[in-house]
Amino acid sequence: MKIKARIVPSRRxxxxxxxxxxxxxxxxxxxxxxxxxxxxxxxxxxxPKTSSRNQLEDALDVDVEDLQTLGTFIINTAxxxxxxxxxxLIQSIGTSCKYIANCVRKLGLANGKLGGKAGTENVQGEExxxxxxxxxEVFSRGLDRSGRCTVMVSEEVExxxxxxxxxxxxxxxxxxxxxxxxxxxxxxSIGSIFGIYKATERGVFNPKDALQPGKDMVAxxxxxxxxxxxxxxxxxxxxxxxxxxxxxxEFVLTHPKIRVPPSGNIYSINEGNSKFWDAGMANYVxxxxxxxxxxxxxxxxxxxxxxxxxxLLYGGTFSxxxxxxxxxxxxxxxxxxxxxxxxxxxxxxxxxxGKNRILDITPHHIHQRSPIHMGSAEDVKEIERFLTEQ
Ligand code: AHM
Ligand code: MG
Numbered sequence: 001m002k003i004k005a006r007i008v009p010s011r012r013x014x015x016x017x018x019x020x021x022x023x024x025x026x027x028x029x030x031x032x033x034x035x036x037x038x039x040x041x042x043x044x045x046x047x048p049k050t051s052s053r054n055q056l057e058d059a060l061d062v063d064v065e066d067l068q069t070l071g072t073f074i075i076n077t078a079x080x081x082x083x084x085x086x087x088x089l090i091q092s093i094g095t096s097c098k099y100i101a102n103c104v105r106k107l108g109l110a111n112g113k114l115g116g117k118a119g120t121e122n123v124q125g126e127e128x129x130x131x132x133x134x135x136x137e138v139f140s141r142g143l144d145r146s147g148r149c150t151v152m153v154s155e156e157v158e159x160x161x162x163x164x165x166x167x168x169x170x171x172x173x174x175x176x177x178x179x180x181x182x183x184x185x186x187x188x189s190i191g192s193i194f195g196i197y198k199a200t201e202r203g204v205f206n207p208k209d210a211l212q213p214g215k216d217m218v219a220x221x222x223x224x225x226x227x228x229x230x231x232x233x234x235x236x237x238x239x240x241x242x243x244x245x246x247x248x249x250e251f252v253l254t255h256p257k258i259r260v261p262p263s264g265n266i267y268s269i270n271e272g273n274s275k276f277w278d279a280g281m282a283n284y285v286x287x288x289x290x291x292x293x294x295x296x297x298x299x300x301x302x303x304x305x306x307x308x309x310x311x312l313l314y315g316g317t318f319s320x321x322x323x324x325x326x327x328x329x330x331x332x333x334x335x336x337x338x339x340x341x342x343x344x345x346x347x348x349x350x351x352x353x354g355k356n357r358i359l360d361i362t363p364h365h366i367h368q369r370s371p372i373h374m375g376s377a378e379d380v381k382e383i384e385r386f387l388t389e390q
Contacts, residue, residue, distance in 0.1 A: 070094045070231065070242050070251035077235055085148045086219060086235065089171055089196065092146035094251055096138045097192055097223035097231055100178065101244060103134055104190065104225040115185050123158040123367055129184050132156055135177035135192065149173050150199045153210050153366045155335055160366065162205050170202040171218075172209045174335040174366075179222075180303025189226035191305025195339035196220065210366055214338035214359035222305050222339065230309065232258070232343060239312070239347040255313075260349035263378040264315020266297050268307045276323035280354075284386035304331060308340050308374065312347055317375035317383060321354065329371035333363050337372045350380040354387040 071091060078087035107114045118128045136156040143149045143163065150169035152161040155176040163169055173196050180190040196219040199209045221233035229244035231251045241255025267288050274282065288296050296316075301307050304318070311318045322329045331337050341351030341358040351358040351374035358372060373383045 068253040069248075070233075070253075073240065073242075073253055074235075077237075083235070085170055086196065089143070089146050089148040089173070090219065090221075090233065090235075092142045092148075093139070093173075093194055093221070094231060096142040097229075098244065098249065098251075099138045099142075100131075100135050100192060101223070101225050101229040103131060103138075107131065107184070108187070122156050126181075128156065129178075129181045131184050132178045132181055139175055139177040139192065139194075143173050143175075150203060151205055151207075151210055153334060155179075155332060155367075158367075160207055160210055166203070168203045170199050172197040172199050172212075174210065174338070176332070176335045179305050179336065180301075183301070183303050189224060189301060189303050189306035191225060191303060191309075192223045193305060193336055193339050194221055195335060195342065210334070211363050213362045214333075214341055215357075217338060217342050217359075220339035220342040222309070222343070224305050224309050226306055226309075230255075232309065232312070234343050234346040237346070239343055258312060258347050260312050260344060260347045261315030261376055262348075263376045264311070264317070265294055266299050266310070266314055266316030267379075268298070268300050268311065268316065268318040269321070270300060270302070271298070273321075273323055273325070276325045277321065278323070278387075280387040280389065281319075281321050281323070284383055287386065304336060304340065308344070311375040312344065312349070315376045315379075317373060317379045319373045319383065320371065321373065322371035326369070328369040331369060331372055333358075333361060333368050333370040334366055337370050341372070341374055344374045348377065349375055350377040352380055352384050354384065 074087040074090050078084055103114055114131055114134065116130055118130045118133050120128045120133075122128050133156065136154050140152055140154060140161060143152055144165050147166050148169050149163045149171050150166055151163060151172050153174040154161060173194060175192065175194040177192055178184070178190060179193055180188070183190050195214075195217045197209060197212050197216060198218055200206050219233070219235045221231060224230045224232070231242045231244070233240050233242070239258040240253060241258055242251035243254040244250070245252050267285070269285065271285070274285070299307070299310065304320075307318045320329050320331045337351070337358050344351045345359065351372060353361070353371050354373060358370065358374070361370060373380055
């Protein structure tokens with residue numbers, strides 16, 4: 001059994017027992033003690049049954065070496081000249097996500113400076129929250145300063161945003177700095193979403209670079225500000241999940257090579273819109289409700305990042321369909337649907353607009369919308385069957 005230690009020690013770790021001066025007693029708790037006096041609690045249940053001190057220290061050594069932060073992971077993954085630019089870009093995004101995670105934690109304590117409405121509207125006529133604007137500033141400044149991004153698209157800004165400090169930037173970044181705004185003020189999970197493309201020419205601002213099909217992305221990810229803060233990332237290969245260790249201030253690799261189950265028992269959709277659905281969608285949800293073995297569960301948080309994160313780990317589907325009220329659905333193709341669809345596919349799942357693969361869409365406008373159904377491949381196929389049979 002492995003014991004997870006939480007920091008890279010400056011000296012070899014040794015075991016100590018709280019509440020005792022000598023060896024272990026029945027109720028004493030073992031701690032891992034590092035040279036600097038920083039400690040990490042290890043519970044009795046986590047210890048191997050045969051706990052000789054040497055065995056424990058050996059076990060600790062193994063895991064301490066295995067500890068991988070987002071920084072080391074990216075540097076090891078993106079080694080060549082080409083991808084080292086990408087690595088710097090993603091590290092800057094990681095830092096922005098940590099900053100936003102801090103704002104989210106302080107939201108209720110900041111005397112209204114972070115919570116509540118900003119009194120402005122975004123390009124789609126939606127009310128902006130103060131935290132939407134803070135997150136946009138943090139994301140866009142971080143990307144600009146990374147020096148690796150030539151142009152950006154943000155949900156909060158109508159036009160393309162050229163990066164002033166990146167004369168040699170070779171990447172295009174599309175992002176929703178804070179997704180799930182309606183959940184901000186009630187402490188329900190929210191998130192940030194991003195997708196990265198390569199620019200046609202290094203350092204050249206070409207508006208068409210921001211309208212590439214989703215399948216041409218080179219990396220995508222999201223941060224979930226929930227009961228834990230997770231950063232999920234793919235650089236075109238596997239999907240990796242990191243968890244923010246706030247004592248270290250680092251994202252630590254906790255979910256290597258995530259695979260979405262081929263099918264699942266959870267469906268996620270805003271059923272309040274059912275009166276606007278077409279027959280195909282209504283028939284599908286009715287069908288799902290009547291499955292007996294095992295019965296399906298409806299889970300809908302109303303924050304895409306949280307709903308998709310659960311779908312990625314537990315399987316099932318997340319849908320925001322088209323309906324008679326919004327014929328293209330609600331979610332934005334470029335910076336909401338594409339990155340999540342890219343992650344879902346890289347994890348072995350699927351993402352469809354109901355008929356076709358989401359990632360095959362070539363957007364004609366940076367803020368266009370698309371209906372979306374994503375998650376376990378078998379379940380998404382079943383939704384497509386219902387939607388195309390009507
Ligand atoms: P936002 O970008 O303004 O926060 O809107 C996107 C959010 C998604 O996170 C979520 O899936 C959806 O809106 C929920 O919409 P609804 O309240 O219509 O169900
Ligand atoms: Mg959003």
